[in-house]
Amino acid sequence: MTYKNILIVKLSAIGDVIHALPVAHALKQTYPNARITWVVEKPAYDLLTNNPDIDEIIIFDKPKFKSLTGLLSNGYTFSKLLKSHHFDLAIDLQGLFKSAAISYLSGAPKRLVYCNARELSDKISQRICGNHEDDHVVDRYLDVAQHLGCNIDQVQFLINITEVEAQKAETIANHAGLRLENPYVVLAPGTNWPSKCWPTTHFVELADILYDNNIIPVIIGAPNDQRLAQEILSNTKIPPIDLTGKTSLKQLAYIIKKSQAFVGGDTGPMHLAVAVGTSVVTMFGPTDPKRNGPYGRNHRVLLVSDSCQGCWQRKCPKNNDCLARISVDTVFAVVQQEVSERQI
The missing domain is CATH 3.40.50.2000 (Glycogen Phosphorylase B;)
Incomplete structure (x- = not known):
């Protein structure tokens, strides 16, 4: 299957976002014509800028969603923004409730989550467990890319320093x-x-x-x-x-x-x-x-x-x-x- 609009959800922390970079690279190599969008929190945003594997970055401003009032006032607008991209695939590499919610709100008909998902995130997305479910977290994430037909022989952490x-x-x-x-x-x-x-x-x-x-x-x-x-x-x-x-x-x-x-x-x-x-x-x-x-x-x-x-x-x-x-x-x-x- 060919994907045109792919959403990666990996919000934080700095090390975790770095661990997910090889997935974006593998996806871009396999689906060069796909538009790849990444949802991330502000502290790790800088890591993703000017990256040729990522076409768009959407910031999830976590403090705005902490209260019920904030959730009600910002949730609809954020969901509308996600749905406007018409994602056909969402990949949840956070594996938590908040990332599962973002994946669901994206409207993507196909949603995947990496093997070690928690907080019922596997009820929102399909859990992908490959050969590395007990290995390094980088390899666990790449199991999802491999499930999508990506070649993962060369693991690339692309951070583009201008x-x-x-x-x-x-x-x-x-x-x-x-x-x-x-x-x-x-x-x-x-x-x-x-x-x-x-x-x-x-x-x-x-x-x-x-x-x-x-x-x-x-x-x-x-x-x-x-x-x-x-x-x-x-x-x-x-x-x-x-x-x-x-x-x-x-x-x-x-x-x-x-x-x-x-x-x-x-x-x-x-x-x-x-x-x-x-x-x-x-x-x-x-x-x-x-x-x-x-x-x-x-x-x-x-x-x-x-x-x-x-x-x-x-x-x-x-x-x-x-x-x-x-x-x-x-x-x-x-x-x-x-x-x-x-x-x-």
């Missing part, structure tokens, strides 16, 4: 004291779960060691990571370059792309590093790298040895900081190897 965006990133870096032609490593101390954070004291020690080895440490993160950044800046012998909260997603992607390596936990910027081809050194404790670790082989995952690894607890009920037992020396040894290989 020349203007690259120049702005250069300017921001220069103002902070960083020249992108010098060897540097990006450090991401923040995550959305307390249990996924490597201790700031470890980042302090690592930053000092990097400087001692002529590698510039650069702290990155969202505005709400500034407290962690300040803790590192206040305790290092030489403060790292701090770009926390100073860049857009595309500008951050460019800065990560130019770096020698990425160091951090299970967080959106880690997946951004994967997408732009930068080597990742990451520490995993409560989450499972098999499911949502850095995709591909050219990355290093350092796992805690605790029996409760992969507990999926946002905050440890035992007050156990398991990631603290991944030593700075261990992380630096891996980073040093990645930097040496990149400089060859």
